[in-house]
Amino acid sequence: MLDERLPCLSNLSASMAMERSWDIVVLGAGVAGASFASMAAEGGMSVLLVEAKEFPREKVCGGCLNRRAQTFLHERGLLKPLLESGAVSIASLHVQLAKHSSNWSVPSMLSVRRSTLDHLLVSDAIERGACYLSETKGIVEPLEIQELSVQQERSPTHRTVHLQSPSSSSRDTVAVRSRMVVVATGLSRSALPRGEVWPATQMESSRIGVHTLVPSSAMKIEKELETKAKRCEPTLHMLIGTIGYLGVCKTDGDQWDFAAAIDPDQVRRFGSIAACVRSILKENGLTNTAFLEQSSWQSTPYLTRTSDCVAMNGVFLLGDAMGYVEPFTGEGMSWAFAGAASLHQIICKASRSIDHSTAEQAWNRWVTTAHRSRQKSSRWVANQSRDLARARFVLRACDWLPPLKHLLLRKIMT
Ligand SMILES: Cc1cc2nc3c(=O)[nH]c(=O)nc-3n(C[C@H](O)[C@H](O)[C@H](O)COP(=O)(O)OP(=O)(O)OC[C@H]3O[C@@H](n4cnc5c(N)ncnc54)[C@H](O)[C@@H]3O)c2cc1C
Incomplete structure (x- = not known):
């Protein structure tokens, strides 16, 4: 069984990394970067995976893996160890909007802490041959002006990345x-x-993501949530409020995951993230929430952004870095896995060529077609949640018309 509390250690030093030239440097060892690095290393490329933080670490995420994400993990031989490390099977989705409660049976969902999942993915990348440099920030060096003018014709053959460890100065x-x-x-x-x-x-009214974990022993609203959902099986509770929405579910390590998207102006108005989250819970009839003040909250920059170009001059964006929509439907990790697999295929095809521009064009095309079309329904759902009357109407329509409910579920959760 994976011991996710042990740190994921670097298997080389920055000065060793400097001594050779790499096929691929991957910056960021989250779900997108680590899974891409694992596939590229397995395919025989020399891969350096660089991560700014020390793992295991938590990050802002609801930690729910839909069926597409689970299929990817299964194909990579990672689903079994994930289940063994305590990932929780979620059987239903409960959406609460003030007094309106809607319950959905979900086909297959797993809840896992990001510290557990990302640790597993990085260990897998290392096992398959990637070199890993932890607690090191990477920044791509800009091309010289002359190189940029030649770039119209073809991509540069090499890029330089500057690696900065926490102990060194920016120079x-x-x-x-x-x-x-x-x-x-x-x-x-x-x-x-x-x-x-x-x-x-960047969308003007973009929300920010916030997150905390609460140990089961400190969780005070489990029974009230069960009563509202009218179920006591493991459930993902989505609570919609005026200033944002909140997902709550049980996760591994005997913890509860609280992840929300909220209006950043409201954090200033309420004075803290915990107060914003408590206000969403209060709107939904849950008041025994003082325990949330004890938690330490993490937050993200603005969530909704579209990158107009995702590859040029030998640099490829992957995962959330290539654009993201709000997380109401919890699909970000499955998009990241799908992106990693597609980019790997595209890069493999182009790996024999010295010029990467064909791969860059293919990647820009994949993101603007396949990837963005996958995000459409998720964008639609997140937009409905911003107007409470519209959100209530959609929930009622889904309750009255089960085929509509099943269509939505199929599009976003399977
Ligand atoms: C509130 C909220 C809830 C969510 N809930 C879900 C959910 O339930 N299910 C789901 O599938 N998705 C969910 N998501 C989305 C999901 O978290 C993201 O889509 C996913 O984490 C994207 O993975 P990534 O690898 O692109 O980025 P990340 O997971 O963010 O990883 C990026 C990594 O890069 C590192 N890094 C940053 N800068 C540098 C640098 N310069 N050099 C080296 N390393 C660097 C960071 O430390 C980090 O480890 C949620 C998102 C939010 C905001």
């Missing part, structure tokens, strides 16, 4: 060379080369 970095760089740094765009234009559009 004290190590430079590594790689044929391609995959930027899988989540919602942060800090690894992108400064001075190169990576156009992105």
Whole structure:
């Protein structure tokens, strides 16, 4: 059984990484970066996976894996160890909007802490041959102006990445060379080369994500949630409020996961993240929530962004780094896995060529067609949740018309 409390240690040092040239440097060892690194290393490429934080770490996420994500993990031989590490099987979805309660049986969902899942994925990447550098920030070096003008014709053959460990100053970095760089740094765009234009559009009314874990012994609203959901089997509770929505479910390690998307202005108005979350719970009739003040909350930058270009000059964006929509339907990790598998295929095809522009075009095409079309229903659902009257209407329509409910479930959860 995986011991996710042990740190994932680097298997080389930054100075060792500098001594050779890599096929691929992957920045960010979240679900997208680690799964891509594992596939690329297994395919025989030399892969350096660089992660800014020390693992295991928690991050803002509801931790729910839908069927597509589970199928990916099964095919990679990772579903069994994940189940063995205590991932919780979720049998139903309960949506609460003030007094309206809607219950949905979900086909197959697992709840897992990100510390557990990401640790498993990084260990797998290392086992399959990737080199791993922990607690190191990577930043892609911008191309020189002359190189940028030649880039109209073809992509550069190598890119340089600066690696900065926490103990060194921002000027004290190590430079590594790689044929391609995959930027899988989540919602942060800090690894992108400064001075190169990576156009992105951010939704004006974008929400932020917030998250905490609560030990079962401190969880005070389990019974009330069960009463509202009219079930006591493991359930994902989604609570919709005026300032955002909150997902609550039991997860591994005998913990409860609280993940929400809220309006950032309201954090300033309420004075804290915990107060915002308590207000969503209160709107839904749950008042015994003082325990949330003791929790330490993490937050994200703005959630909704679209990257207009996801590959150029030997740099490929992957996972949330290539754009994200709000997490109401909890599909982000399955998108990240699907993206990692597709990018791996595209890069494998192009790996014999010195010029990467064919792979870049193919990746830009895949993201603007297949990936964005997958996100459509999720975007639609998240938009309905912003207007409480509309959200209530959709919930009622789904309760009255089971085929509509099944269609929505199939689109977003399987
Ligand atoms: C509130 C909320 C709830 C969610 N709930 C769910 C859910 O239930 N189910 C689901 O499937 N999805 C959910 N998601 C979405 C999911 O969390 C993301 O889609 C997923 O984590 C994206 O994975 P990623 O690998 O792209 O990025 P991340 O998982 O964010 O990983 C990025 C990694 O890059 C590292 N990094 C950052 N900068 C650098 C750098 N310069 N150098 C090196 N490393 C760096 C970070 O430390 C991090 O480890 C939720 C999201 C939010 C906000």
